[in-house]
Amino acid sequence: MKIATLNINSINARISNLSNWLAKEKPDIMLLQEIKTEFNNFPFFDLQVLGYDAKILGQKSYNGVAVLSRQKMTVTAENLPDFPDENTRYLEVEITQNGQDYVVASLYLPNGNPPYNNPDDDSRFIYKLKWMDVFLEHAEQLLLKNKRVILAGDFNVIMTKDDVFNPELFKENALYRPEVWQRLSRLSFMGYSDVYRLLYPKQTGYTFWDYTGGSFANDLGMRIDYIFCSPALADCLQDCRIDKAFRAEEKSSDHTILLAEFKEEE
Helix, strand or coil, rough: CCEEECCCCCCCCCHHHHHHHHHHHHHEEEECCCCCHHHHHCCHHHHHHHCCCEEEEEECCCCCCCEECCEEEEEECCCCCCCCCCCEEEECCCCCCCCCEEEEEEECCCCCCCCCCCCCCCHHHHHHHHHHHHHHHHHHHHHHHCCCCEEEEECCCCCCCHHHHCHHHHHCCCCHHHHHHHHHHHHHHHCEEEEHHHHHCCCCCCCCCCCCCCCCCCCCCCEEEEEEEHHHHCCCEEEEEEEEHHHHHCCCCCCCEEEEEECCCC
């Protein structure tokens, strides 16, 4: 089974890039973040032509998550349970493929940095921490379902110094503060695996490069997009790669695609 994740930074602006990639790579499941569109403007038809069913949780101009699948899906959660939120950041589905049941979630974790015009405003960071706490509680409950679980998307977290081009520049950044990466580490304590790090414990694997300052050309990036899987799937992991070429395309997102492949049990 091939599963991929991408912060697409507006699906309608980049549907051509995405369609070409899907036609070439043919993942079984594609998770998207920052689709930045409501239901009525989502390009369902373009994706159906390529063989994908789509479930989305969108809002106008901001945020939004989606799951694309070659198999039919059942939505099990729109936003985190018991966490009222005007932002659309979490979509969870159940999928059965080759007789195996999967719980798959596309998530767009809050950035948490203050507005540029009010650097002392910590409300966004407080929201980020609350969101993470509820998410981690829910992630723990998912493991009790005895199904294969995949949690993937834009986590807006730099886990270690190996995940950013210059750690010193990000000491006070909400993506790299101890309160944040310590929380995300709890997924590993529960039993989830960061699939990229399973195969590449120390190798640089950036998934985001800012549009400004020649960041992509000079490889000034960071790793903030992840695929986490439950223990049974970790044993089935065959490959994980970052498709940097997607970021180099014209009209690209500032993120690129992370792709993992799992051997399906017979």
